[in-house]
Amino acid sequence: MEPETLHRLTFKQGCQEGFPIFVGYFPTAMAFGLVCRDLGMRIWEAVLFSVTNFAGSGQFLAANLIGGGALLAELFISVLLVNLRYSFMGAELNRNLEKGIRGWRKALLAHGTTDEVFSVAVLHREPISKEYLAGLELTAYSGWVSGTAVGFLVGMILPPALQLAVGVTLYAMFSSLLAQEFHQKGFMVLAIVGISAALNSFLILQCSLAIGWSFVISMLAASFFGALTTSDSEEVL
Amino acid sequence: MNTFPFLIPILISALATFLVRALPYYASFLDRLPRFLSKSLRLLPIAALGPLIFPGVILDFQEHWYAGLIGILCAAFIAYRKNSIIIPILLSILVTYLLLL
Numbered sequence: 396m397e398p399e400t401l402h403r404l405t406f407k408q409g410c411q412e413g414f415p416i417f418v419g420y421f422p423t424a425m426a427f428g429l430v431c432r433d434l435g436m437r438i439w440e441a442v443l444f445s446v447t448n449f450a451g452s453g454q455f456l457a458a459n460l461i462g463g464g465a466l467l468a469e470l471f472i473s474v475l476l477v478n479l480r481y482s483f484m485g486a487e488l489n490r491n492l493e494k495g496i497r498g499w500r501k502a503l504l505a506h507g508t509t510d511e512v513f514s515v516a517v518l519h520r521e522p523i524s525k526e527y528l529a530g531l532e533l534t535a536y537s538g539w540v541s542g543t544a545v546g547f548l549v550g551m552i553l554p555p556a557l558q559l560a561v562g563v564t565l566y567a568m569f570s571s572l573l574a575q576e577f578h579q580k581g582f583m584v585l586a587i588v589g590i591s592a593a594l595n596s597f598l599i600l601q602c603s604l605a606i607g608w609s610f611v612i613s614m615l616a617a618s619f620f621g622a623l624t625t626s627d628s629e630e631v632l
Numbered sequence: 633m634n635t636f637p638f639l640i641p642i643l644i645s646a647l648a649t650f651l652v653r654a655l656p657y658y659a660s661f662l663d664r665l666p667r668f669l670s671k672s673l674r675l676l677p678i679a680a681l682g683p684l685i686f687p688g689v690i691l692d693f694q695e696h697w698y699a700g701l702i703g704i705l706c707a708a709f710i711a712y713r714k715n716s717i718i719i720p721i722l723l724s725i726l727v728t729y730l731l732l733l
Contacts, residue, residue, distance in 0.1 A: 485656035560729035571711035591682030
């Protein structure tokens with residue numbers, strides 16, 4: 396590879412590269428706003444949810460558990476587990492981050508880590524500057540937070556007949572994600588999801604286990620199964 | 633606290649999310665986990681999809697249990713063909729709405 400002069404990544408560049416993420420987050424966040432309204436939250440609660448969590452599937456899971464009346468401990472552990480991937484992304488980002496960022500700046504940059512932000516940021520060969528990462532994360536963040544508010548407001552003008560049907564939003568989103576994972580990674584995905592879905596249904600319907608614990612147990616069991624049965628050469632993620 | 637029943641759960645969820653995000657910036661043991669464990673952890677988001685969908689999608693619609701199920705099958709089909717999330721979601725709302733009529 397020939398040496399090239401590496402320029403420092405700027406805030407503006409971060410915003411530009413964040414724009415496609417904004418476009419992707421906005422409608423998904425709208426779906427989240429709808430779900431929150433469905434659960435009986437006020438608009439500021441829905442927005443606070445997105446402001447403080449900023450986590451796609453983690454938030455949908457949390458909303459689902461809150462709606463199902465899960466205990467706080469169940470909620471905490473389930474959200475922790477489903478968001479554990481951020482730890483791995485953070486570890487990778489941290490290696491590429493320019494030196495000397497610490498304190499509240501570092502904490503704020505950590506708060507902005509998402510799947511999409513991560514995959515855009517790590518494409519750079521230059522050290523990731525705090526200005527660039529701040530621009531990237533802020534753009535994505537504003538899409539997520541504003542989408543939540545707009546989704547909530549759209550829900551208010553929805554005719555009552557549509558309200559029940561909107562309950563499918565959450566499941567439609569997960570099944571869409573599942574279809575895309577399956578498309579990219581093959582049948583292993585279906586096997587893992589099949590096991591966790593069957594186990595969760597069994598634990599809830601037959602054993603009357605609380606939804607939070609049932610969720611944690613089936614998720615862990617299925618991922619252990621997946622790790623055992625995929626060979627090391629198969630990179631699932 | 634009963635005036636704001638959602639406040640504490642929202643903040644608990646935020647705390648859990650922030651902890652896993654901040655962890656790698658302050659601890660480096662994540663790079664040295666046993667292979668089996670790190671592989672399992674990477675599979676968690678996929679494994680989460682199963683219990684996120686079932687049995688909820690069937691139970692939520694009670695006697696119209698098929699409505700949500702057919703809705704998400706349509707969503708999955710479109711999402712598989714097209715790399716989009718919002719179109720499948722809108723379609724599944726429409727399909728479920730029609731089935732509930």
